Amino acid sequence: ARYVTSKILHLVQSQEKTRKEMTSKGSTGIEVILSTLENTKDPQTILNILNILIEVVSVGGGRRASVLVTKGGTQILLQLLLTASKDTPPNEELMVLLHTLLAKIGPKDKKIGMKARINGALNISLNLVKQNLQNHRLILPCLQVLRVYSTNSVNAVSLGKNGVVELMFKIIGPFSKKNTSLMKVALDTLAALLKSKTNARRAVDRGYVQVLLTIYVDWHRHDSRHRYMLIRKGVLQCIKSVTNIKLGRKAFIDANGMKILYNTSQVMDDVVDESDDNDDAETESEIETENDDDRDQHFKNDDIETDINKLKPRQELGRPIEELKIYEQFFPELSENFQECDLVSKEPKPFVPDANLCGPIVVPTAGEEHSAEAKQSMKGVVLKESNPLLAEEYNRRPAFLELPKKDSIKDSSLHQQNDQRNLLPSCQCLSQDIVKGLDRISLQSSAKNDQYYSTGCVIKKGSKTSLTTLACSKPCEHVSPCGSSLFEGSSVQLGKLCCTGVDSEEEDSRSSSSGEQVVLEVSDVSPVHDCDLYIEMVKTTKSIPEYSEVAYPDYFGHIPPPFKEPILERPYGVQRTKISQDIERLIHQNDIIDRVVYDLDNLSCSVPEEADVLKFNSKFESGNLRKVIQIRKNEYDLILNSDINSNHYHQWFYFEVSGMKTGIGYRFNIINCEKSNSQFNYGMQPLMYSVQEALNSRPCWTRVGTDICYYKNHFSRSSIAAGGQKGKSYYTITFTVTFQHKDDVCYFAYHYPYTYSTLKMHLQKLESMHNPQQIYFRQDVLCETLAGNSCPLVTITAMPESNYYEHICQFRNRPYVFLSARVHPGETNASWVMKGTLEYLMSNNPSAQCLRESYIFKIIPMLNPDGVINGNHRCSLSGEDLNRQWQNPNPDLHPTIYHAKGLLQYLAAIKRLPLVYCDYHGHSRKKNVFMYGCSIKETMWHTNVNAASCDLIEDPGYRALPKILSQTAPAFCMGSCSFVVERSKESTARVVVWREIGVQRSYTMESTLCGCDQGKYKGLQIGTRELEEMGAKFCVGLLRLKRMASPLEYNLPSSLLDIENELIESSCKVTSPTTYVLDEDEPRFLEEVDYSAESNDDQDIELADNAGDYEATNQEDGLSDSDSTRILLS
Incomplete structure (x- = not known):
């Protein structure tokens, strides 16, 4: 054995081939060597074998060490160590070799610590070190083994x-x-x-x-x-x-x-600079390695569903059909015959838009009030008493609520409207910027239109209805009407205005004119913003703190600034400087003021009277700021509220600051953030709104702040707030702002605020400004939230061309498109996208009219009103994420989700599944706009399960809408889309609507909070103009989808083809290719990133204008080696 082992040792020392063959699959070489080591008593043979094993595992990475562990090598070596330790004195060479080998294979054996303790090896290694402190050759491998132990x-x-x-x-x-x-x-x-x-x-x-x-x-x-x-x-x-x-x-x-x-x-600093210079090449290789790891991770993602039977959609109602009939009242368009309507056309004729109605109206008028008949034209129809099932259902349900009357809304005369239009030249530059984002989109508002509308359809008067909580078995004894106000008998006031920085001459001149003129000048730039109407809406909004103040940005409104806002480039060393300043607090504690200047928990906290101390406030709708501590003269620590009935979700902020001076950099630190990384580290800036600028006809949110960074701080989170984990730290968002106006009133926000009252105001304005002869617009109350706020449900489609049977039949048989937004309150960009969608659908754009004639839109623009009102980031008042409740929503705790799902279940029950369902969201860790969908094939392709996915037949139509948007919407990125179904997302709207309701095109559309890194807006932060544009482009995409779905049944007028083609071509010119998989926007974060799997889209479908056949190749399908699918495109 001594001779043979010496020969083998010579071979492994000189030939890599021998080492490789010993550990190759199917080889018994390692087993023979270990068996010989375990049974031999010859010291030289043992030394030879140990040297052989060291040579084998020294090259080839950890795989060979793992082979040795799986063959039982650890246990044999520990037994040999125990035997050798009994010799007096122990053989030093043997001990060195044993510890060297154990140190190499130890990291590959997860149980080596337990094995060593059971075999008594711990003290053997420790005693060797104690007895041989000067023998560095021996104690070095011993220390390596102790480190493993x-x-x-x-x-x-x-x-x-x-x-x-x-x-x-x-x-x-x-x-x-x-x-x-x-x-x-x-x-x-x-x-x-x-x-x-x-x-x-x-x-x-x-x-x-x-x-x-x-x-x-x-x-x-x-x-x-x-x-x-x-x-x-x-x-x-x-x-x-x-x-x-x-x-x-x-x-x-x-x-x-x-x-x-x-x-x-x-x-x-010199060390860091030197390492930065030398690591440029290494960084590129590291990025490549990380990307390789990400690709491998697709096959190891345990969160991806691997059971095909669970993945397959299983359409199930989940509720009895008799119970679902309660939702029939929300679909009067399916039964209305329009026989009593005075429709524009009595004979079928193509739609010819009035050229005089196509120009955008930038200066808004007060909402045009129609005749009493016109006001009631889109009212809901009462349930038929002849239906005994419905009558019985109503007898055991709580009473329905009636929408607030419009009597409280101030009427505006035509003369006042004309006076307001005279203000157009003073803000012409602003108006051009407003309409630039959504060209050709406008709302009809003219004297001629008023007369034109007055001849519209008149429907029998009905009452709008709402669903109260359906889980109650008894009617509520006392239910206040929807129109009742929490503020009844109390006043709603604007925050304290302290614009003392205005010169006295300016104040005198301004005082000579009424305050209304200032407000009108500001509000005239947005056609759907009405300051007075907003106040009326606030009075009916119910909040937990019972807010009585209105934030100026919500009152004045917002218009996009006329300039571009590039993604901020952070100067070198900013984060180290900020952290060093934080450390200085602990070293020079006498320099720290440490004074509380704002505290929601202590209402008696006095407001500082010093002139150089900022004043804070967040007691208004959607506000979030809990406490402010002055650290240094111009530095403040800010603490955010968690979501109500929750102890975490600290991210959304919206607060007021006043009492500032000019020329001074004020540092703000939000110190209780939770996410491990943020786009604030990659160019995103917070938003600021200046009241002084608004009074100067510049009412807009702008990106501000320098020295912005996001980093872990020294404040520890409680184990309860950290989900049971101890030792987790909070993170800090820090930014510095220099104000332009002395004693201004400024507001800061995480993203562009969009309150619940703003939504109600916008819906009211859209309803009052629409043309009832062309547009079927209906606003219902789906249900009431936990706080008693109404959840609006909007229906939009085109009026039938006439009351002939053929036109009524076409009207009723239009496919449905179901849209929702704002289930997460902190994702305000979703509401701005929804605003763009609503305004496009209500516009007099010819393609919008064509879209209305193609679909019936059911829209829930705000799924979580309570969370929005109370300044939450993710949850409702129940303290739960509503987007994780779609599988089993509770009618008491999650009424909006329960009834939204009920609407979809009702459509499924009557065989009217929506063609598209899309839930608008915002994304805080990625750039661009993108979609998540659902695909069985793509999910299986991203797993390591040897499933016969090639035999799985799946309609690839789920990719059509994202592909269209990648060509029509500049901000949209196809490469960031994913169609993988993950287990952790099974209770979200997207997956439940796809799996249970059976909607193939079920999407979540994510809009970045930061900006874009591709296409027309590359290098720019996203604004409301781009978000609203995205909402409009989504509608254009639906029109293209209609042409793809039924090219032979649906023909666009030739006049519209040119408009649409021009829109698409202009967008394609500025949009970079999105057919490849983009790398992560930033370095991988420590926390789990939602929907980590990327799309494997290889090629875009060529959207030709002329009808033709397109055959998807195997590569383009990306999933099947055998079956290719044909898609008929227009």
């Missing part, structure tokens, strides 16, 4: 009791160029040992914190050429392990550790 917490405590901590401090010491390898291994071993709280306390009790600091300073002072950075890093790792316990932190501070480390960090 110490990853097991039980082993670390056991070793600590036997004096291993004290032993390590005998090995490490001051700066020395000798035995640096031993020093590095000893520090790594000590850091692993100190992760045990018992060992950390032992180190603190023996005064080793001061020793570690002294060692660090000594190495830092002598290592002037920075050749021993790993040793210095090892010392810091030991200090970090000790300070994980409260006793260690106290010892660290008592030893002046904060100042020591701070001072040394200030002279490390």
Whole structure:
């Protein structure tokens, strides 16, 4: 055996082929070697075999070490170590080889710590170190093995009791160029040992914190050429392990550790700069490696559903048909015969738009009031009493509520409208910018139109109805009407205005004119914004804090600024500077003011009277700011509220600041954020609204702030708030702002605010300004929320061309498109996209009329009104994420989801499934606009399950709408889309509507909070103009989808083809290709990123104008090797 093993040793030392064959699959070489090692007693044979194994595992990465572990090598080596330790004295060469081999295979054996403890190997290695402190050749592999053992917490405590901590401090010491390898291994071993709280306390009790600091300073002072950075890093790792316990932190501070480390960090800039210069090439390779890892992760993602039977849509109502009939009242368009309507046309004729109605009206008028008959034209129809089932259902349900009357809304005469139009020249430049984003889109508003509308359809008067909570078995004894106000008997006031920075001459001149004129000048720039109407809407909004103030931005309104806002480039070193300033608070505590200047929890907190102290407020709709602490003269720490009935979700902020001075940089730190990364690190800026600018006819939210960064701070989260995990820290958003006006009133927000009252105002304006002869518009109350706010349901389609049977039949048989938004209150961009969609659908654009004639739109523009009103980020008043409740919504806790799903279930029951369902969302960690859909094939393709996906037949139509949008919408990115169904998303609207309701084109459309990195808007932060444009482009995409779905049945008028083609061609010119899979926008985050799987889209479908056949190749299908699918395109 000695001769054979020596020959094998020679072969493995000289030939890689031999080493590879020994560990190849199916080879028994390792098994024979280990069996010989276990049974032989010859010392030389044992040494030969150990050298063979070391040679085998030294090359080839961890795979060969794993082979050795799976063959039982760890147990054999530990037994051999135990036997060898009984020799007196032990064989040094044998001990060195054994520990070297154990150190190499140990990291691949997850149970080596337990095996070593059971075999009694812990003390063997420890005693070898104690007895051979001067024998560096022997103790080096022993320390490496102790480091592996110490990853097991039980082993670390056991070793600590036997004096291993004290032993390590005998090995490490001051700066020395000798035995640096031993020093590095000893520090790594000590850091692993100190992760045990018992060992950390032992180190603190023996005064080793001061020793570690002294060692660090000594190495830092002598290592002037920075050749021993790993040793210095090892010392810091030991200090970090000790300070994980409260006793260690106290010892660290008592030893002046904060100042020591701070001072040394200030002279490390040259090291960082040098490493940055040298790591450029490495960064590129690291990115490639990360991308490879991401691709591999697609096949290892345990969150992706792998059961085909669970993936297959299973259309099921989930509720009895008799119960679903309660939703019949929300679909009067399916039964209305329009016989009593005075329709425009009595004979079938193509739609010819009036050229005089196509121009955009920028200056808004007060809502045109129609005749009493016209007001009631789109009222809901009462349920037929002849239906006994419905009558019985109504008898056991709570009473229905009636919508508020419009009597409280001030009428405006035509003369006043003309006066307002005279203001157009003063804001012509602003008006051009307003209509630039949505060209050809306008609302009809003229004297001629008023007369034109007055001849519209008149329907029998009915009452609008709403669903109260259906789970109640008894009628509510007292239900206040929808129109009743929480503020009845009380006043709603604007926040305190302190624009004292205006010159006295300007104030005098302004005082000579009425305040209404100022407001009119501001509000005239938005056709759907009405300051007075907004106040009326606020009075009917019910909030938990019972807000009585109105924020100026919501009152004045917002128009997009006339300039571009590029993604901010962060200067080098900003984050280190900010963190250093935070550390200085602890070092120079006497320089910190530490005064509370705003506190929602302490209503008696006095407002500072000093002129140089900022004043804060968040007591208005959607506001979120809990506490403000003044740190330095011009620096403030801000603390946000969590979502109501929750102890986390700190992200959305919206607050007022006043009392500022010009020329001073004010630093704001929001210190209780939770996400581990943010787009604030990659160019996103917070938003600010200046009241002074609004009074100067510039009412807009603008991106502001310099020195913006997002980083982990030293504030610890409670285990309850961190989901049971201890030791998690909060994160800080910090930004600096220099104000333009003295004593201005400014508002800051995470994203463009869009309140519930704003939605109600916009819907009211759209209803009052629409043409009832062309547009069928109906607004219902779907249900009431937990706080008693109504959840609006909007129906939009085109009026039938006449009351002939053929036209009524075509009207009733239009396919449905179901849209929803704002289930997450903090994703305000979803509401702006929805605003763009609603305004497009209600416009006199010829293609919009064609779209209305193609579909019936059912829209729930705000699924979570309570969360929006109370400044939540993600949850409703129940403290739950409503988008995770679609599988089993509770009618008491989640009424909006329960009834939204009920509407869809009703459509499924009457065989009228929507062609498209889309839920509008916002995304805080990615750029661009993109979609998530559902596909069985693509889900299976992203798993490592050997499923016969090639035999799976799936209609690829789910990709059509995203592909269309990638060509029509500049902000849309096909490469960021994903159609993978993940287990964690099974209770979301997108997946439930696809799986249970059976809607193939069920999407979530995500809009970035930051900006775009491709296409026309590349390098720009996104604004409301781009968001509203996206909502309009979505509608254009639906029109294209209609042509694709039924090219032979649907023909656009030739006049519309040119308009649509021009729109698409102009968009395609500025949109970069989106047919490839984009890399992650930023470096991978520590936290899980939603919908991590990427689309495997290889080629875009060519959207030709002329009808033709398109055959998807196997590559384009991306999923099947055998079946190709034909899609008929127009």
